[in-house]
Amino acid sequence: MNGIDITLAGCTLTALGSGALWWRDQSLIVVSDLHLGKTERVLRRGGPAMPPYETRDTLIRLENDLTATGAGTVICLGDSFDDVEAARTLSETDRLWIARLQAGRRWVWIEGNHDPGPIDMGGAHLAELPLPPLTFRHIAQAGASGEVSGHYHPKVRIQTRLRKISRPAFLFDSDRIILPAFGTYTGGLRSDQCVLRDLMRPEAMAIVTGQIPRVVPMPR
Amino acid sequence: MRAPAVLPAEISAWFKKRNWHPHPHQLDMLDRGDDPCTLLIAPTGGGKTMAGFLPTLVDLAEAPHTGLHTLYVSPLKALASDIKRNLRNPIEEIGLNIRIEDRTGDTSQTVKKRQRVDPPHILLTTPESLALLTSYEDAPRIFQGLKRVVVDEIHALAENKRGDQLFLALSRLQSLCPDLRRVGLSATVDHPEDIARLLARNPDPCNILYADPGPAPDISMLTTDAPPPWSGGGAAYAIPAVLAQVKAHKTTLIFHNTRAQAEIFFHNLWLANDEGLPIGIHHGSLDRAQREKVEAAMARGDLRAIVCTSSLDLGIDWGDVDLVIQVGAPKNVKRLVQRIGRANHRYNAPSKALLVPANRWEVVECVNALEAVRAGELDGDPLPQGSLDVLCQHILLTAAAGPFEATALFDEVTGVGAYSRLSRAEFDACLDFCATGGYALKAYDRWQKLQQRADGLWQLRDPRAAARIRMNAGTIQDSDTLKVQLKRNRSGKPLGEVEEAFAATLAKGDTFLIGGQIVRYEGLRDMTVQVSRNAARKPRVAVFSGTKFATSTQLSQRTLRFLQAETWPSLPSHTADWLRLQRDISRMPEPGRLLVETFPRDGRENICVYGFAGRNAQQTLGLLLTKRMEDLGLAPMGFVASDYATLIWGLDEVVAPKDLFDLTMLRDGLESWLAGNALMKRTFRASATITGLIERNTPGARKSGRQATFSSDILYDTLLKYDPEHLLLKITRTEALRGLVDFSRIEAMMLAVGDRIDHSRAPHVTPLAAPLLLEVGKVPVQSGSAEERLLAEEEAALMQDSGLARVNV
Structure with missing residues (x-):
């Protein structure tokens, strides 16, 4: 399992190449923006019938990280479902799969803007979760510290010697870390966009996801 | 043997008054006016348009008609408006009460709505607009009484998805109007019977008429004092010789194989244009307003030369072009012949054309292309099967028009030449794709797009989806392009477009060519590339998406045979020695x-x-x-x-x-x-x-x-x-x-x-x-x-530069 250690509010956190965040001392893993059930929501709203495999693909990758880390606690940082209805209509297979992943683990669903309501799924449902000195919430708040959040689907674009490479990325500075979207059907917001530049300190760094995660200064 | 058709008095009087005689093929077309399908092969300038419309004019002169009588489809919007101009004159002079209108992507919503309620006698349109028109619930009423459809420049539609789209739409029309007669107008092609098979409803027969091809073209290779270079496609060496030809002729079209080459050549031509001859540039990446300006100047005869690409390939009437220059090997003999047709738009006058090889290998290719033209050998590949993605779109558009029966639609579709070999299984797979997405995992069936009703007909689950389907119809892919505009001139006209991928490689200060001028990249603003004028002599070149043509199989084989000769007297000595x-x-x-x-x-x-x-x-x-x-x-x-x-x-x-x-x-x-x-x-x-x-x-x-x-x-x-x-x-x-x-x-x-x-x-x-x-x-x-190695390199370098060798913040 490839990861990069960072320190936030004195805690050592490992950013994994998959886009998950691993807090070894607490045996706790964090993923953000799974957007499960996206195909169904798009279809329900009259959009195209996309290949209905995104929930399966996302869960496979999540399961791989759970197996590799042996995490005892899982925090889903919000937008875990593409909307509340998508959570409700998830297939029996996928519900059982999630239940299997939850067995023997503490599981927390943080509310996101896509899934604000209560969800008929095991685990705790919280608006946010303080685990001092860290706080887990969906959308970063200006002025917060020790904050772990998601929502923005950050990605970075890096000009290498031969080509530009664009990938989902963690953004972090001394106050916060923003997780990339973990879901399969998710786009991204580039780190040089105003909202992310404003949120992150000038010395912020980015961890590029991939087989082997890489650290670079956050492209602004 | 049928009796030859007779022109109504007012039309023959009009011919007489203008001191014209109808061409034999125009009268032939009239004779065949009642046949279900006729293809006319005629060189450019052969009175093709009149040949296509004469039966319509005669019909409408003889008996009044309510509603749509003739539908005209062309691959170019510009061609539709050109034809409108060219038809209006004779109609007014003959004194016929005929309404002609066009309907393209540029037509306003108000006019489009009115046309559906009150269609003109003659509607000029494009494959895209026609496909959309057939997708309305009121299509049966719009097309009621339609007698004829004329497909112009059909050769340009034969080999691509736009053609698939058009012929599928025609199959729809044929069901709405069973007596519909089809006419195709084509430039000279290698296998007319293939085109005829596309035009006709399978397995109906199709007449093929040939107009007199006119005198053989006067075509040769431009010889220069300087030998062409070993490689490259710019043909900069030939600029003085080309300029001399422009001076010696009234109007010259200078064709290039790619947009980028056209830009470079135009730039170099201007640098050498000491006398300031009026020369323009025209290609598909330029802004429409700018293209139209060039077209208008050309029609007025204000320009001495136009540097262009295939955007000028199709039969728009450009007036007095007396020389066509092809820069770079033509790659394809058929295209060369069609381009030569651009010169001398007067029937029965030989076209004059010059080939300019861009490098020494192209000298060999040009010599062989010339021999192929003289031998009357055209090249071409057998026409491909119709694309299944276009069929899927057609199924959706059909559903947008109303409930349909699968077997009836299958029969309709296999009546299209390009889909005549379509199997029921393939069709059903397309239908399933449209209905459910066609995935192995049958997930969200309750939301499926198309449903089969109790009576067996298929319909849209949600009728509101029709608008969405129409909104996304079409087969032309806009590659993602960005507009280019002069900075501090935001209300001003855009210069043209570049591909997003190209724009992404630009850094502030980079220069590139567009519309014949060198500009400097200043930045990106609201999805528009901001540039300033720049007098640099050496620009970076815009990478345009224009197709890179490959030399045809036939021309390659001819060239290969040519290489077997003992000596090559037809080659300049520098190339023969090589x-x-x-x-x-x-x-x-x-x-x-x-x-x-x-x-x-x-x-x-x-x-x-x-x-x-x-x-x-x-x-x-x-x-x-x-x-x-x-x-x-x-x-x-x-x-x-x-x-x-x-x-x-x-x-x-x-x-x-x-x-x-x-x-x-x-x-x-x-x-x-x-x-x-x-x-x-x-x-x-x-x-x-x-x-x-x-x-x-x-x-x-x-x-x-x-x-x-x-x-x-x-x-x-x-x-x-x-x-x-x-x-x-x-x-x-x-x-x-x-x-x-x-x-x-x-x-x-x-x-x-x-x-x-x-x-x-x-x-x-x-x-x-x-x-x-x-x-x-x-x-x-x-x-x-x-990619991993590149990222690792970059990581090390960036961390070194930023002084942050340690990871912890």
Whole structure:
């Protein structure tokens, strides 16, 4: 399992190449923006019938990280479902799969803007979760510290010697870390966009996801 | 034998008054006016339009008609408005009470609505607009009474998806109006019967009429004092000679094979244009307003020359063009002949054309193209089967018009020539795709797009989906382009467009050519490329998406035969000497055999394969051979392809080249190479858009191109992983193989060659291989881990620069 250690509010956190965040001392893993059930929501709203495999693909990758880390606690940082209805209509297979992943683990669903309501799924449902000195919430708040959040689907674009490479990325500075979207059907917001530049300190760094995660200064 | 048709008195009076006589083929068309299907092959300027419309005018002169009588479809919007002008004059002069209107993407919503309620007698339109028109619930009423459909420049629609779309729409019309008569107007083509098969309802017969082709064109190669260079496509060496020709003629069209070449040539022409002759440029990446300005200036006769690309290929009437210059080898004899037709738009006057080879190999190709024209030999590939992605779109558009019966639609579709061999299973797969997405995992059936009712008819589950389907119809892919505009001139007119991918490579201060001027990149603002004028002499060149033509199979084979001659009296001495030297140092490539040369140079080993299969196929061959070489441990480092050969370089000498050419291995290599290839992803995106899986337009906002790129790649990866047999992946494979990769030409070449592979080991670079060393577009061979290594390098460098060698913040 490839990861990069960072320190936030004195805690050592490992950013994994998959886009998950691993807090070894607490045996706790964090993923953000799974957007499960996206195909169904798009279809329900009259959009195209996309290949209905995104929930399966996302869960496979999540399961791989759970197996590799042996995490005892899982925090889903919000937008875990593409909307509340998508959570409700998830297939029996996928519900059982999630239940299997939850067995023997503490599981927390943080509310996101896509899934604000209560969800008929095991685990705790919280608006946010303080685990001092860290706080887990969906959308970063200006002025917060020790904050772990998601929502923005950050990605970075890096000009290498031969080509530009664009990938989902963690953004972090001394106050916060923003997780990339973990879901399969998710786009991204580039780190040089105003909202992310404003949120992150000038010395912020980015961890590029991939087989082997890489650290670079956050492209602004 | 039927009685010849008689012109009504007012029409023959009009001909007499103008002192004109109808051309024989125009009267022939009138005679055949009642036949279900007629194709007219006529050279440009042969009175084609009148021939197509004469039966309509006669009909309408003889008896009043309510509603739509004749539908005219052309591949170009500009052509539709051009025809409107050209028809109005005779109609007014004859005094006929006929309403003519056009309907294209440019027509306002108000007019479009009115046309549906109160259609004109003659409606001029494009395949896209026609397809949309057939998708309305009131289509039966709109087309009520329609008698004739005229498809202009049908040859330009025969080989692409727009043609598929058009002929499917015609099959719809034919069901609405069973007596509909079809007329096709075509430039000279190689296989008229293929076009006739497309035009007619299968298996109906189709008349083919030929207009007098007129006198043979006066066509030759431009000779210059300076010999052309060994490589490249700019033809800068010929600028003074071309300028002299422009001066000696009234109006000259200067054709180029690519937009980028047209831009460079235009720029160089201006630098040499001491007398300030009025010269314009016209190509598909320029802003529409700017193109229209050039077209208008041209029609007024204000311009002495226009540098252009295929955007001027189709039959717009440009008035007094008396010379056509083709810069670069024409690659394809048929296109050359059609281009020559642009000169001398007067019937029965010979067209005058000059070929300007851009490099020494093109001298050989030009000489052979000229001989092919003189021999009347046109080239062309058999017409492909209709595309299934367009069929899916057609099914959706049909559903938008109202409930339909699957078997009736299947029968209608197989009545289209290009779909006559479509199997019911293929059709059902397309229908299932439209209805449910066609996935192996039957997930959200309650939301399926199309439902089968109790009475067996199919209909849209949600009728509101119709608007969304129409909004996303069409087969032309806008590659993601950005407008280019002068900075501080935001209200001003855009200069044109560049591809998003090109814009992404620009850094502030970079210069590039657009519309013949050099501009400096200033930045990106609201999805518009901001530029300023710049007087730099050497610009970076805009990479336009214009198709790179490959030399046709027929022209390649003719050239290959030509090389077998003892001497080449038709070639200039510099080129003949070059070929002779090839024979002395190595050997000549031969038909039915494959010449492979190996030679060392600059500490690297080279292998040159003379497949004569055209640029695209040679490029693919390069990819496949380097992959084979990698598997065999031969450490290839890169390759470059031209129309006749592929040159590969690497660390090790290839001692037994025959081992590389195992067709089965190459095909396997192609399959696995394709799956992960950017080309497949691009093709997938095109097909996914045509079938409606990716929506370009949604009722709310317009998706930016970048987002579309992103999600379609993920969709492709997901399908490949979980549903590799899905219809859309099958379509993508078929399209990629036939369109861009040209693997069929490699296969045909390999089958013709068998084991007759000649290996020639030379002590140094050979004459025929030398130009390849100068060729642009060298492709480095990268191992799969290249991206990871690049990122690692960059990580180290950036961390070093930022002084943040430690990770903890």
